Amino acid sequence: MGIQERKEREKERRRQQIIVAAKRVFSEKGFNKATMEDIAKEAELSPGTLYLYFKNKEELYASLSLRILQYLHIRVEHVIKETELDCRGKLKALMEAMYDVYDFDPLIIINMFHLQSSETLKNLSDQLLAEIKNLSQKSIGAIAEIFEEGIEQGIFIDRHPVALADIFWAMFSGVVLWEASKKIINENKDYLKPTLETAFYIFESGILARKDDA
Amino acid sequence: MGIQERKEREKERRRQQIIVAAKRVFSEKGFNKATMEDIAKEAELSPGTLYLYFKNKEELYASLSLRILQYLHIRVEHVIKETELDCRGKLKALMEAMYDVYDFDPLIIINMFHLQSSETLKNLSDQLLAEIKNLSQKSIGAIAEIFEEGIEQGIFIDRHPVALADIFWAMFSGVVLWEASKKIINENKDYLKPTLETAFYIFESGILARKDDA
Amino acid sequence: MGIQERKEREKERRRQQIIVAAKRVFSEKGFNKATMEDIAKEAELSPGTLYLYFKNKEELYASLSLRILQYLHIRVEHVIKETELDCRGKLKALMEAMYDVYDFDPLIIINMFHLQSSETLKNLSDQLLAEIKNLSQKSIGAIAEIFEEGIEQGIFIDRHPVALADIFWAMFSGVVLWEASKKIINENKDYLKPTLETAFYIFESGILARKDDA
Amino acid sequence: MGIQERKEREKERRRQQIIVAAKRVFSEKGFNKATMEDIAKEAELSPGTLYLYFKNKEELYASLSLRILQYLHIRVEHVIKETELDCRGKLKALMEAMYDVYDFDPLIIINMFHLQSSETLKNLSDQLLAEIKNLSQKSIGAIAEIFEEGIEQGIFIDRHPVALADIFWAMFSGVVLWEASKKIINENKDYLKPTLETAFYIFESGILARKDDA
DNA sequence: GATGAATGAGTATTCATTCAT
DNA sequence: TATGAATGAATACTCATTCAT
Numbered sequence: 001m002g003i004q005e006r007k008e009r010e011k012e013r014r015r016q017q018i019i020v021a022a023k024r025v026f027s028e029k030g031f032n033k034a035t036m037e038d039i040a041k042e043a044e045l046s047p048g049t050l051y052l053y054f055k056n057k058e059e060l061y062a063s064l065s066l067r068i069l070q071y072l073h074i075r076v077e078h079v080i081k082e083t084e085l086d087c088r089g090k091l092k093a094l095m096e097a098m099y100d101v102y103d104f105d106p107l108i109i110i111n112m113f114h115l116q117s118s119e120t121l122k123n124l125s126d127q128l129l130a131e132i133k134n135l136s137q138k139s140i141g142a143i144a145e146i147f148e149e150g151i152e153q154g155i156f157i158d159r160h161p162v163a164l165a166d167i168f169w170a171m172f173s174g175v176v177l178w179e180a181s182k183k184i185i186n187e188n189k190d191y192l193k194p195t196l197e198t199a200f201y202i203f204e205s206g207i208l209a210r211k212d213d214a
Numbered sequence: 215m216g217i218q219e220r221k222e223r224e225k226e227r228r229r230q231q232i233i234v235a236a237k238r239v240f241s242e243k244g245f246n247k248a249t250m251e252d253i254a255k256e257a258e259l260s261p262g263t264l265y266l267y268f269k270n271k272e273e274l275y276a277s278l279s280l281r282i283l284q285y286l287h288i289r290v291e292h293v294i295k296e297t298e299l300d301c302r303g304k305l306k307a308l309m310e311a312m313y314d315v316y317d318f319d320p321l322i323i324i325n326m327f328h329l330q331s332s333e334t335l336k337n338l339s340d341q342l343l344a345e346i347k348n349l350s351q352k353s354i355g356a357i358a359e360i361f362e363e364g365i366e367q368g369i370f371i372d373r374h375p376v377a378l379a380d381i382f383w384a385m386f387s388g389v390v391l392w393e394a395s396k397k398i399i400n401e402n403k404d405y406l407k408p409t410l411e412t413a414f415y416i417f418e419s420g421i422l423a424r425k426d427d428a
Numbered sequence: 429m430g431i432q433e434r435k436e437r438e439k440e441r442r443r444q445q446i447i448v449a450a451k452r453v454f455s456e457k458g459f460n461k462a463t464m465e466d467i468a469k470e471a472e473l474s475p476g477t478l479y480l481y482f483k484n485k486e487e488l489y490a491s492l493s494l495r496i497l498q499y500l501h502i503r504v505e506h507v508i509k510e511t512e513l514d515c516r517g518k519l520k521a522l523m524e525a526m527y528d529v530y531d532f533d534p535l536i537i538i539n540m541f542h543l544q545s546s547e548t549l550k551n552l553s554d555q556l557l558a559e560i561k562n563l564s565q566k567s568i569g570a571i572a573e574i575f576e577e578g579i580e581q582g583i584f585i586d587r588h589p590v591a592l593a594d595i596f597w598a599m600f601s602g603v604v605l606w607e608a609s610k611k612i613i614n615e616n617k618d619y620l621k622p623t624l625e626t627a628f629y630i631f632e633s634g635i636l637a638r639k640d641d642a
Numbered sequence: 643m644g645i646q647e648r649k650e651r652e653k654e655r656r657r658q659q660i661i662v663a664a665k666r667v668f669s670e671k672g673f674n675k676a677t678m679e680d681i682a683k684e685a686e687l688s689p690g691t692l693y694l695y696f697k698n699k700e701e702l703y704a705s706l707s708l709r710i711l712q713y714l715h716i717r718v719e720h721v722i723k724e725t726e727l728d729c730r731g732k733l734k735a736l737m738e739a740m741y742d743v744y745d746f747d748p749l750i751i752i753n754m755f756h757l758q759s760s761e762t763l764k765n766l767s768d769q770l771l772a773e774i775k776n777l778s779q780k781s782i783g784a785i786a787e788i789f790e791e792g793i794e795q796g797i798f799i800d801r802h803p804v805a806l807a808d809i810f811w812a813m814f815s816g817v818v819l820w821e822a823s824k825k826i827i828n829e830n831k832d833y834l835k836p837t838l839e840t841a842f843y844i845f846e847s848g849i850l851a852r853k854d855d856a
Numbered sequence: 857g858a859t860g861a862a863t864g865a866g867t868a869t870t871c872a873t874t875c876a877t
Numbered sequence: 878t879a880t881g882a883a884t885g886a887a888t889a890c891t892c893a894t895t896c897a898t
Contacts (some may be wrong), residue, residue, distance in 0.1 A: 014861095032246065036889060051890065106863045157419075159412060166396075167389060167413045174388015175381060183379075198373060199381045205371075206420030250872060260880045262874075305875065437789075442882095460674065464868060474884045476870075485868070587840060594824075595817060595841045602816015603809060610808075626801060627809045633799075634848030678893060688859045690895075699893065 015053050018043050019067060022060050031061055058123040066128065068101055069135040075100070076142045085198065087150035094143065095172060095200050099193065102176045139164050147207075156207045165206065175199045216289055229267050232257050233281060233399045234325065236274050237241060245275060276338050276346065282315055283349040289298065289314070290356045301364035302418065309414050316390045354379045361421075370421045378421065443481050446471050447495060450488050458491055482551055490552050491562070496529055497563040503528070504570045515578035516632065522571065523600060523628050527621065530604045568593050575635075584635045592635065603627045656694055657695050660685050661709060664702050697767055704766050704774065710743055711777040717742070718784045729792035730846065736785065737842050741835065744818045782807050789849075790851060798849045806849065817841045 021043035036057055040047040054060040075097035079090050124132075135208045143165035150156035156164070179192040235257035239248045250271055254261040268274040287310035293304050338346075357379035364370035371380070393406045449471035453462045464485055468475040482488040495604075503525035507518050571593035578584035584592070607620040663685035667676045678699055682689040696702040717739035721732050766774075785807035792798035798806070821834045 035887085036288055047889085048864065048891075052861070076894070127302075156417075163409060163412055166392065168414065168858095170388040170392030171385040171413065172388070173392060174386070175384040178380065178384030178387065179389075181319065195377060195380065199385065202378075202381065202417060202420035204420070205422075206416035206418070208419075210424075211866055249870085254881095261872085262880055262882095263878085265873070414895075468885095475868085475881055476885065479869070480882070501876085591837060594820065594837065594843040596846065598820035599813040599841065600816070600819060602814070603812040605819075606808065606815060608811035617677055623805060623808065626805055627813065630799075630806075630809060630848035631844060632848070633850075634844035634846070636847075638852075677891085682860095689893085690859055690861095691857085693894070694857070 014049075015063075018045065018050060018053055018060070019063055023064055026061060026064065039091075040184075055125055056123060059125060059128060062124050062128055062132070066132055066135070069132065072101060073135050073139045074098060074140075076139050080142050080145060087153065087155055089148050090146045091168070091204060092200065094146070094168070095196060098172050098176065099196055102180065102192065117167070140169060143168060147213055152205075157209045159207075168203065171203060172196065172199065225267075228263075229277075232264060232267055232274070233277055237278055240275065240278065254310065273334070273338055273342060276342055279348065280342065280346055283346065283353065286311060286315060287349050287353045287356075290353050294356050294359060295298065301360050301369055304360045305382070305418060306414065308360070308382070309410060312386050312390065313410055316394070354383060357382060364421075365423075368423055371423045373421075382417065385417060386410065386413065431636050439481075442477075443491075446478060446481055446488070447491055451492055454489060454492065460518070487552055487556060490556055494556065494560055494563070496562065497567070498526060500529060501567045501570075504567050508570050508573060515574050515581065515583055518574045519596070519632060520628065522574070522596075523624060526600050526604065528626055530608070530620065531601075568597060571596060579634075582637055585637045596631065599627065599631060600624065651780075653695075656691075657705075660687070660692060660695055660702070661705055661784070663704055668703060668706065699792055701766055701770055704770055708770065708774055708777065711774065711781065714739060714743060715777050715781045718781050720789060722784050729788050729795065729797055732788045733846060734842065736788070736810070737838060740814050740818065744822070746833065782811060785810060792849075793851075796851055799851045801849075810845065813841065813845060814838065 018039070022034075022039050025038045025042050028034075029038070036047050036050055039060070040050055043050075050060065053145060054063065076094065079085070079093045079097065082090065082093065085093060115130055140162065144161040147156055147159075147161040147164040147168075176192065176197055179190075179195055183190055183192075232253070236248075236253045239252045239256050243252065245389055250261050253274070254264055257264075264274065268277065290308065293307045293311065296304065296307065301395070306324075314417060354376065358375040361370055361373075361375040361378040361382075364371055387400060389410055390406065393404075393409055397404060397406075430460055446467070448468050450462075453467045453470050456462075457466070464475050464478055467488070468478055472480075478488065482491065486526075504522065507513070507521045507525065510518065510521065513521060568590065572589040575584055575589040575592040575596075579589060603624055604620065607618075607623055660681070664676075664681050668681045670676075671680070678689050678692055681702070682692055685692075692702065696705065718736065721727070721735045721739065724732065724735065727735060766799050782804065786803040789798055789803040789806040789810075793800055793803060817838055818834065821832075821837055824833075
């Protein structure tokens with residue numbers, strides 16, 4: 001039993017070792033220009049070993065995105081449970097979470113959208129695809145809860161909570177993505193934080209239920 | 215001269231012929247899986263000919279995005295000149311323009327973000343890159359004008375117009391992208407239109423300058 | 429028309445050029461150890477070019493066998509038409525044809541049997557497979573005609589001609605194969621010719637219709 | 643000693659266990675497509691263990707053929723000792739033995755010829771190669787004895803017994819191989835038995851010494 | 857002996873790009 | 878200009894084999 005468990009943990013450690021190396025290489029070179037050999041070298045493993053842990057290059061790549069989704073999901077769940085915060089505070093905390101992810105690695109968000117292209121999706125194992133779907137849905141669901149609460153309390157406008165959650169998610173992804181793009185093209189300084197905050201202000205103002213709307 | 219001009223026009227016609235073919239093929243297969251031969255066949259030309267009009271595959275690909283930017287730019291300029299519309303009407307018209315582009319080809323938006331990845335950017339000719347930057351900036355600038363007008367008239371909140379334009383642009387791109395992704399993953403019905411409209415409502419409400427904000 | 433035809437001929441010339449090179453390399457190294465690059469070098473072409481003419485390695489390999497079948501088929505047809513020969517003379521001439529093929533390249537017969545393995549067959553194009561089947565059947569059919577004639581004339585025993593043709597084909601293939609094997613294992617001198625002749629004597633004696641069989 | 647012996651027997655048991663598994667896998671997938679891991683799984687052992695009993699994949703493969711040769715050799719020896727049978731009866735019994743082998747596994751005969759290719763032979767250990775040669779020669783020698791006996795008794799034609807034995811061996815291998823091939827290509831019903839019997843009739847008739855040959 | 861995780865050499869195949877016609 | 882045959886560099890992936898445990 002102990003042995004079984006230790007092996008399992010060792011295996012997971014290897015997966016992480018590879019994922020970390022892959023993140024570095026993919027971030028630097030992008031999906032196409034990064035070779036499996038590059039990643040193997042970065043992970044100080046042989047190319048063959050990569051295939052013991054990941055079906056193929058695309059699945060390794062997708063696993064990066066999954067990891068981000070997992071992180072986001074944890075943050076979202078955490079925010080939900082913060083009973084001290086009201087809906088507006090929770091929204092703000094969510095935004096912080098998104099900022100944290102992208103601050104951690106601005107390129108990863110661009111790469112993550114690569115994942116969505118249908119050409120990629122077809123090569124993923126059903127299991128991985130299911131995990132991604134599941135995690136996305138659970139995160140959106142959790143965010144929707146916040147809106148639901150806000151709507152019930154008459155703080156937010158009365159729209160479908162899932163739709164609001166989708167829009168929240170999409171808008172802030174969009175802002176992050178756009179700012180990341182600008183940064184790459186112009187090699188600008190980084191305006192993500194103030195821009196995100198302004199976007200949040202606009203969004204929040206837009207969803208507040210006001211008497212004069214009646 | 216007449217001959218010179220006719221040749222020039224003929225050349226432009228070919229470019230368009232190729233771009234149209236490329237759009238079809240890239241949309242169907244994505245950047246990686248689409249081959250130059252596929253595109254040549256679709257355009258009823260030989261592979262070699264493509265290289266008479268485009269430096270390489272990436273540049274051909276980027277030209278697609280440029281074309282969309284051009285279209286958007288025309289629409290934006292048009293909206294600006296609509297003197298009958300107030301700022302709120304203009305914003306709404308802008309949103310319609312964005313919807314039109316993505317409705318025309320939902321996949322192209324995902325592919326367009328591919329463009330942003332730094333791996334791609336490095337292979338573009340300076341001229342093309344300059345054109346893309348220029349067009350982006352002009353479009354954003356034009357949108358900023360609308361906000362400027364709105365701020366001056368006390369209709370919109372008093373924030374920096376370019377920042378507002380960026381956020382507008384990014385948010386709606388984000389929504390379109392997210393809806394497109396959902397459509398691909400879940401093969402859902404298409405909720406883009408109502409989602410976009412809700413997003414617009416939220417955004418618009420958020421930027422309205424209200425007395426009770428004072 | 430002339431151009432079309434010249435191109436066609438040029439293309440066929442290239443195929444032959446590749447086949448000749450492939451024969452040399454496969455004979456020397458066997459299927460597995462021969463690489464496409466080896467063959468390309470031998471043919472003084474680039475690896476990519478091989479794939480313009482052959483779907484893959486296995487199909488190139490199979491084309492070798494097809495070429496032998498074609499040669500055999502021509503010889504068989506020729507023998508059939510030799511009106512001066514009686515059935516026994518024709519059989520003898522057939523045997524000579526088989527000998528000629530294998531004398532030309534003793535290894536090719538071993539390689540040819542490689543073709544039969546089901547693992548190989550699955551990777552061939554339908555067209556090639558059809559050609560192989562067709563040629564085998566036509567050759568066997570032609571041989572069967574000889575037996576038919578012999579049976580009608582009361583020279584050969586009265587068995588089904590196709591069965592006799594099959595057995596003829598198989599027996600002499602077997603002898604050739606066995607002698608080739610012995611040659612490889614023991615690096616013996618070559619006893620194929622006398623052995624084949626003895627085998628032929630035995631076979632021929634065995635199928636002669638005799639009074640004392642009655 | 644007892645322990646030593648038991649170990650020896652245990653070791654032999656393992657070898658057989660592996661060979662049986664290998665036979666199944668090679669028959670199903672052919673030499674190239676069968677992996678050592680496939681075989682290890684089939685044998686319920688780990689890949690590493692296979693290498694404790696066989697030098698490499700090719701040697702494991704060759705061991706299969708050796709096993710068949712051993713079986714055939716036993717049958718041949720047995721036939722030789724059947725004093726009740728005359729030469730013609732013995733020949734018939736031999737043919738039955740060959741049929742038995744191939745009936746047991748029609749694919750193995752095709753695979754067995756794979757062995758002969760020079761690329762394979764070079765990777766075998768001297769010991770294994772010696773065993774194969776030895777067994778082949780002893781079997782052929784034993785068959786030759788039958789012919790010798792027949793020639794002495796004036797039953798068979800007066801040719802060199804080893805040559806006759808070779809031809810016998812080769813012809814029937816050829817028939818078996820050809821029938822197996824036809825079965826694979828056309829997925830025909832199995833005509834091996836009647837074809838073999840006809841072949842035998844022809845062969846036997848051909849080697850009988852007759853007065854009218856004088 | 858047995859394991860099975862790790863290795864890493866080896867290669868078929870693809871496809872953007874070129875250039876002789 | 879247009880062609881399209883030829884190129885050949887580039888690489889994902891496999892699997893026989895090893896060796897630390």
